[in-house]
Amino acid sequence: xxxxxxxxxxxxxxxxxxxxxxxxxxxxxxxxxxxxxxxxxxxxxxxxxxxxxxxxxxxxxxxxxxxxxxxxxxxxxxxxxxxxxxxxxxxxxxxxxxxxxxxxxxxxxxxxxxxxxxxxxxxx
Amino acid sequence: xxxxxxxxxxxxxxxxxxxxxxxxxxxxxxxxxxxxxxxxxxxxxxxxxxxxxxxxxxxxxxxxxxxxxxxxxxxxxxxxxxxxxxxxxxxxxxxxxxxxxxxxxxxxxxxxxxxxxxxxxxxx
Amino acid sequence: xxxxxxxxxxxxxxxxxxxxxxxxxxxxxxxxxxxxxxxxxxxxxxxxxxxxxxxxxxxxxxxxxxxxxxxxxxxxxxxxxxxxxxxxxxxxxxxxxxxxxxxxxxxxxxxxxxxxxxxxxxxx
Amino acid sequence: xxxxxxxxxxxxxxxxxxxxxxxxxxxxxxxxxxxxxxxxxxxxxxxxxxxxxxxxxxxxxxxxxxxxxxxxxxxxxxxxxxxxxxxxxxxxxxxxxxxxxxxxxxxxxxxxxxxxxxxxxxxx
Numbered sequence: 001x002x003x004x005x006x007x008x009x010x011x012x013x014x015x016x017x018x019x020x021x022x023x024x025x026x027x028x029x030x031x032x033x034x035x036x037x038x039x040x041x042x043x044x045x046x047x048x049x050x051x052x053x054x055x056x057x058x059x060x061x062x063x064x065x066x067x068x069x070x071x072x073x074x075x076x077x078x079x080x081x082x083x084x085x086x087x088x089x090x091x092x093x094x095x096x097x098x099x100x101x102x103x104x105x106x107x108x109x110x111x112x113x114x115x116x117x118x119x120x121x122x123x124x
Numbered sequence: 125x126x127x128x129x130x131x132x133x134x135x136x137x138x139x140x141x142x143x144x145x146x147x148x149x150x151x152x153x154x155x156x157x158x159x160x161x162x163x164x165x166x167x168x169x170x171x172x173x174x175x176x177x178x179x180x181x182x183x184x185x186x187x188x189x190x191x192x193x194x195x196x197x198x199x200x201x202x203x204x205x206x207x208x209x210x211x212x213x214x215x216x217x218x219x220x221x222x223x224x225x226x227x228x229x230x231x232x233x234x235x236x237x238x239x240x241x242x243x244x245x246x247x248x
Numbered sequence: 249x250x251x252x253x254x255x256x257x258x259x260x261x262x263x264x265x266x267x268x269x270x271x272x273x274x275x276x277x278x279x280x281x282x283x284x285x286x287x288x289x290x291x292x293x294x295x296x297x298x299x300x301x302x303x304x305x306x307x308x309x310x311x312x313x314x315x316x317x318x319x320x321x322x323x324x325x326x327x328x329x330x331x332x333x334x335x336x337x338x339x340x341x342x343x344x345x346x347x348x349x350x351x352x353x354x355x356x357x358x359x360x361x362x363x364x365x366x367x368x369x370x371x372x
Numbered sequence: 373x374x375x376x377x378x379x380x381x382x383x384x385x386x387x388x389x390x391x392x393x394x395x396x397x398x399x400x401x402x403x404x405x406x407x408x409x410x411x412x413x414x415x416x417x418x419x420x421x422x423x424x425x426x427x428x429x430x431x432x433x434x435x436x437x438x439x440x441x442x443x444x445x446x447x448x449x450x451x452x453x454x455x456x457x458x459x460x461x462x463x464x465x466x467x468x469x470x471x472x473x474x475x476x477x478x479x480x481x482x483x484x485x486x487x488x489x490x491x492x493x494x495x496x
Contacts, residue, residue: 004132004245010377012406012407012474013443013476013489036174036214038172052442067180069136069174086398090406092408092410102245107485110484112236113231115229115487116489118474129369160338192298193298195336224258237355237362238486241364241366243260243367243368282460282462315422316422317460319387350493352488360483361486364488365475
């Protein structure tokens with residue numbers, strides 16, 4: 001399939017609550033960057049995190065295979081350092097081939113979950 | 125009316141929970157691609173699904189009539205194969221005439237529903 | 249202020265539940281097109297609704313004053329006809345000057361409300 | 373890092389409920405503009421608020437440092453005047469360098485929170 005997407009993306013919102021009420025991984029509070037690579041070459045992706053009052057963290061490196069999607073939880077990345085909880089952050093996602101990025105959060109701090117999503121901001 | 129939209133769209137997020145608490149079809153957990161075709165020619169739409177660790181599924185074929193909208197539930201499509209539950213996926217939606225695509229999910233795994241939506245990523 | 253926005257917008261998702269549990273107008277289930285006109289000329293706006301299995305309805309006419317925002321509830325418009333409840337629809341919003349359109353729904357069918365929003369799809 | 377973003381943004385939706393059920397600042401109903409400045413120069417940002425039936429308020433001035441993100445709560449800004457509660461508004465955000473803007477609301481009027489987000493509308 002013809003590639004679709006761009007090579008630079010930004011998500012200005014980011015926040016991982018330290019609390020969850022949900023049972024198990026599916027309902028744990030999480031913040032996700034959904035990455036889609038429809039092309040025939042692997043996407044080598046580099047993520048940089050920005051904060052309110054310190055220098056950026058990263059880069060975090062992930063690979064999205066050709067013709068694959070990766071729903072990457074910010075909760076799970078920890079190299080070079082874990083993402084701090086209960087802290088405002090933002091992210092820039094850069095790839096060597098076009099990808100599409102969508103931001104989603106599931107918040108289960110209270111007994112009923114809340115969801116948000118948006119396509120990220122794209123620019124080559 | 126003059127056509128509005130583009131011919132290629134991507135939704136990087138996709139997930140259909142296998143559980144629902146809601147009563148009836150309206151409140152069953154579902155994932156929807158809302159397709160709008162304002163032009164005077166039918167839109168022949170082809171959907172391809174992408175996964176984390178297998179080759180893509182599809183194409184799924186649907187028609188959106190001239191001057192019509194179709195709110196297509198991924199739960200309902202099953203040719204060439206049903207969409208797996210509790211599984212991360214993403215989708216590319218291609219049309220022979222311009223359409224507008226918006227992604228919505230209703231999640232009723234818990235007793236109070238949660239909603240998310242975004243206009244999909246567009247590219248001709 | 250310099251105008252910002254475009255003159256044609258589309259919202260592919262639309263659905264007004266007939267049920268609400270909330271008390272009063274603020275918490276009644278509603279579907280809203282938030283219109284922003286930052287320029288120094290009034291915006292004359294025309295809305296057309298699209299359905300699954302009938303011809304479009306409208307146009308519905310509204311004016312957004314210069315330097316004003318109007319958060320228009322689809323629940324409230326009824327000329328030339330009310331918007332049917334529990335029915336999938338979509339909308340196209342056309343203006344004679346640039347405006348910005350954002351789509352929001354508050355759903356209070358269950359005792360705890362759910363919210364969704366997205367900037368609409370824009371095209372001149 | 374190369375700058376990413378644009379210098380003019382609009383959010384057509386805005387509404388701060390006067391009520392909250394959540395405990396503490398994190399779960400208080402709030403409306404946020406998440407601003408991201410990845411460049412090496414500070415961003416001097418000017419915000420103007422628009423209403424249904426009065427002239428605009430502002431400008432509100434904030435600075436987003438180089439390589440920083442600021443998640444600005446509309447609840448907190450009060451110079452030249454506080455943002456009225458239970459009132460529809462919209463906002464335009466202008467910066468002297470490119471930034472990315474994402475709009476988020478947490479609504480805790482009822483005992484379980486609801487969330488919404490979207491990347492704002494951008495235009496240079």
